[in-house]
Amino acid sequence: MKTNRKWLLGLFTLMLSMVMIISGCGSNNNNGGSGEAANGEQSNNGSAEQTEKPAEPVTITYSQWGTAEELQRTQELLNKFMEAYPNITVKLEGKDWASYWDGLTANAAGGTLPDVFKTSYAFIEKYGELGIFKELDGLLADKGFELGNIDESLLGLHKYGGKQVSLPIDANVIVWYYDKAIFADPKKNPKGAPVPSLEPTWDEVLDIATKLTIDKNGKNPGEAGFDGDNIVQWGMSVSPGSTMDWFLEPELWSNGAKLMNDDGSLALNTPEAREVLDFFIDATKKQINTTPAQIEGLGGQVNLGITTGKVAMNPGGNWNTTNFKEAKVDYGMTYLPKFKENKTVVQPAGMAIANNTKHEEAAYTLLAWLAGPEGQTELAKQGYSIPANKAASDAYIATAGEANKIFLDAQQFGIISPFTVKKTDLVWTYGEQSLKNPLAGDGDVDAAIKDLESKLK
Numbered sequence: 001m002k003t004n005r006k007w008l009l010g011l012f013t014l015m016l017s018m019v020m021i022i023s024g025c026g027s028n029n030n031n032g033g034s035g036e037a038a039n040g041e042q043s044n045n046g047s048a049e050q051t052e053k054p055a056e057p058v059t060i061t062y063s064q065w066g067t068a069e070e071l072q073r074t075q076e077l078l079n080k081f082m083e084a085y086p087n088i089t090v091k092l093e094g095k096d097w098a099s100y101w102d103g104l105t106a107n108a109a110g111g112t113l114p115d116v117f118k119t120s121y122a123f124i125e126k127y128g129e130l131g132i133f134k135e136l137d138g139l140l141a142d143k144g145f146e147l148g149n150i151d152e153s154l155l156g157l158h159k160y161g162g163k164q165v166s167l168p169i170d171a172n173v174i175v176w177y178y179d180k181a182i183f184a185d186p187k188k189n190p191k192g193a194p195v196p197s198l199e200p201t202w203d204e205v206l207d208i209a210t211k212l213t214i215d216k217n218g219k220n221p222g223e224a225g226f227d228g229d230n231i232v233q234w235g236m237s238v239s240p241g242s243t244m245d246w247f248l249e250p251e252l253w254s255n256g257a258k259l260m261n262d263d264g265s266l267a268l269n270t271p272e273a274r275e276v277l278d279f280f281i282d283a284t285k286k287q288i289n290t291t292p293a294q295i296e297g298l299g300g301q302v303n304l305g306i307t308t309g310k311v312a313m314n315p316g317g318n319w320n321t322t323n324f325k326e327a328k329v330d331y332g333m334t335y336l337p338k339f340k341e342n343k344t345v346v347q348p349a350g351m352a353i354a355n356n357t358k359h360e361e362a363a364y365t366l367l368a369w370l371a372g373p374e375g376q377t378e379l380a381k382q383g384y385s386i387p388a389n390k391a392a393s394d395a396y397i398a399t400a401g402e403a404n405k406i407f408l409d410a411q412q413f414g415i416i417s418p419f420t421v422k423k424t425d426l427v428w429t430y431g432e433q434s435l436k437n438p439l440a441g442d443g444d445v446d447a448a449i450k451d452l453e454s455k456l457k
Helices: 004-030 033-038 069-084 099-110 119-129 136-143 151-156 180-184 204-212 242-254 271-285 294-296 302-308 320-326 358-369 373-382 392-401 402-413 420-434 445-456
Strands: 057-064 088-095 116-120 173-177 231-233 312-317 331-334 348-354
Touching: 033 088, 057 069, 057 099, 069 088, 069 373, 088 099, 088 445, 116 119, 116 358, 119 151, 119 173, 119 358, 136 358, 151 402, 173 180, 173 242, 173 302, 173 402, 204 271, 204 312, 242 271, 242 312, 242 420, 302 312, 302 320, 302 331, 331 402, 348 358, 358 373, 373 392, 392 402, 420 445
Parallel strands: 057 088, 057 116
Antiparallel strands: 116 348, 173 312, 173 331
């Protein structure tokens, strides 16, 4: 019996030694360069290049809103992704804006969300409350995604409850446009008003606009005999009561004010806010700025004023450059005029992962590619969208031209003012009805503010 025990003990020791040797060899192999990718480690540049590729083929769904042309451009991006990750097939689901959000709500209720889907900064809170987002902070940290290439002004708009739930992929931004032809034409600019500086103040812009607002007799506002009923050219066109979310709000921030308080109440009764409101009321009353009725007569879109040849300056988004080119307008750009500080609005769309996805690894790989250097560079090369990731800046400038660099630079001035349910009601339902005319000097501003306060309670 003792002999058998010694024999069994010796055999066990021999087998254990062999297992340890084999394990050691396997461990040494995984320490090589190829083992790093196999273990799913990722470089710190925010790329999906070294993300662990699924061993077995997997199919995931990606959903977004858009026109047929926009969906085609997205499919081109997805084709590039699938070339890099042949084990992942991505099926694109596209809808128009309205039906997209209705569908997402229905998907959330039925537990049939797409694995990855496009998000809007304006609806993060609404859909965050439905619990559809997978929190990304842990995944991004574990995979080494470099968030430093994306401005906090963009990231902050895609957080819910302090957690990153979506990654920005593009960055529409608001700037100030001017018609170069008006400034260069002595007949339209008899006073020789200079073009605005890159970082204009409102005092500077108001002086320029006064010189470029001309009646049929060639007189400017403030001059004796100026005929406000027969203006043939306006120095500027803004409508703060109709553009609360993309024009009025950053101007309020520029003066140390806000549109809404943190508790969701209206913030327009502070001295700093009233100074901004009074400025635009005064400019319109003095007929330096267009009234809402005059804007309608010029086509109805304040951001397209310079396409008429009758407006020297107006605010607008980067997407309006297409309108200006179609209208053959030789335009210039500056940052939004400021009261105290440079501020603007950045409107970033983003990408999110469904909280109930069954393919987390593949979904993250797509998300990281689209929001990382590779996907953002491909997006920039298409020339239609401004990439949110600065790693793609050179590709964007190479495609869009040096003049459009302002759209990238302006992102640093973006305000972080997430959309809440109350803010959505304010800017898209009640605000324009109450404030459009009073902020143009036609109506009681105090009564309008009180009316809004009651509607937002």
